[in-house]
Amino acid sequence: MHPAPVDRLIVELGKLPGIGRRTAQRLAFHILRSDDEDAFALAAAIREVKEQVGLCETCFNLAEGPQCVICADPRRSQEVICVVEEPQDVIPIERTGEFRGLYHVLGGALSPIDGIDPDDLKIEELVARVGRGGVSEIVLATNPTTTGEATAHHIADRLRGQVTLTRLASGLPVGADLEHADEVTLGRALAGRRSV
């Protein structure tokens, strides 16, 4: 019924998370009506994010080159590594201004039920980083959820005795997402991190 390019756009938009067919249709018609310039800017932004953004070869945070801006910053302390699940978890921690170390992005959390095993996360790479020396503390900042806790425990078991292991203080509501935490709560949680 729609011209084929409209149907294709509705299908592609509908593949995005939380975008049902109705919403996809509404967005497609918005794009049809909008200025060419805006639509082409969106298309270009999608291409560019895939072409230009990869993972930091040290910490697996998002990076435009081989290293992310944090690993490339000589002012950051090399002694403390904050371990998070996803690249988007780095942002709220940086926003607190309370952390001056480096990160390690696991790429998820252990979840046997979803088939996510230690091999699927950047855990060996973390163990290797610690093995190269110079790291005194690992802050386990996985989410305060079942899978996040399990991941923190697993990593603590792997690294115990080699470095100080800390976990963000609870102060974060259990079941919450790190990504959506406000900076005051998260800052306090960081300041109050404790040994595990």
Add this chain to the structure above:
Amino acid sequence: MHPAPVDRLIVELGKLPGIGRRTAQRLAFHILRSDDEDAFALAAAIREVKEQVGLCETCFNLAEGPQCVICADPRRSQEVICVVEEPQDVIPIERTGEFRGLYHVLGGALSPIDGIDPDDLKIEELVARVGRGGVSEIVLATNPTTTGEATAHHIADRLRGQVTLTRLASGLPVGADLEHADEVTLGRALAGRRSV
């Protein structure tokens, strides 16, 4: 904090209607994680819809060439024209399978408060189509809203005496509960009651 291409994508996604910054961020990270193929297909679909889809030069429905598929179909009756506000209004009418005539897409509805005057809609083009002859009936299928009604009345005033003018029946939706019908709809259903 994010690599620049990620921020640009979040900004562009956030320009879409109903997509706030949170949702834009979630979608951007989804696109980052997704296969290149899916992301490039979405980017291409956005470009192609703008490059390949325009408006039918006869009825102003969406079209891949100078004419839409409906105007180009010789089996459609040339005698009846159904007037709708937007291209997406054509779809539900086609889906009924009850209409075999042509369409005329106005591109909106009269709304002086939003600065939408008759000149902003394809009303002169409709009058010209009728003027070329061969049209016996105009079905005014603008929305049953204040602006849609005003638009229907305006067009009726322009074409009265030249063709038969009809309006979609207002009444209770099939399957609806009398108990939950709003009084305006129920009032119209009563006023439009017919013999059984």
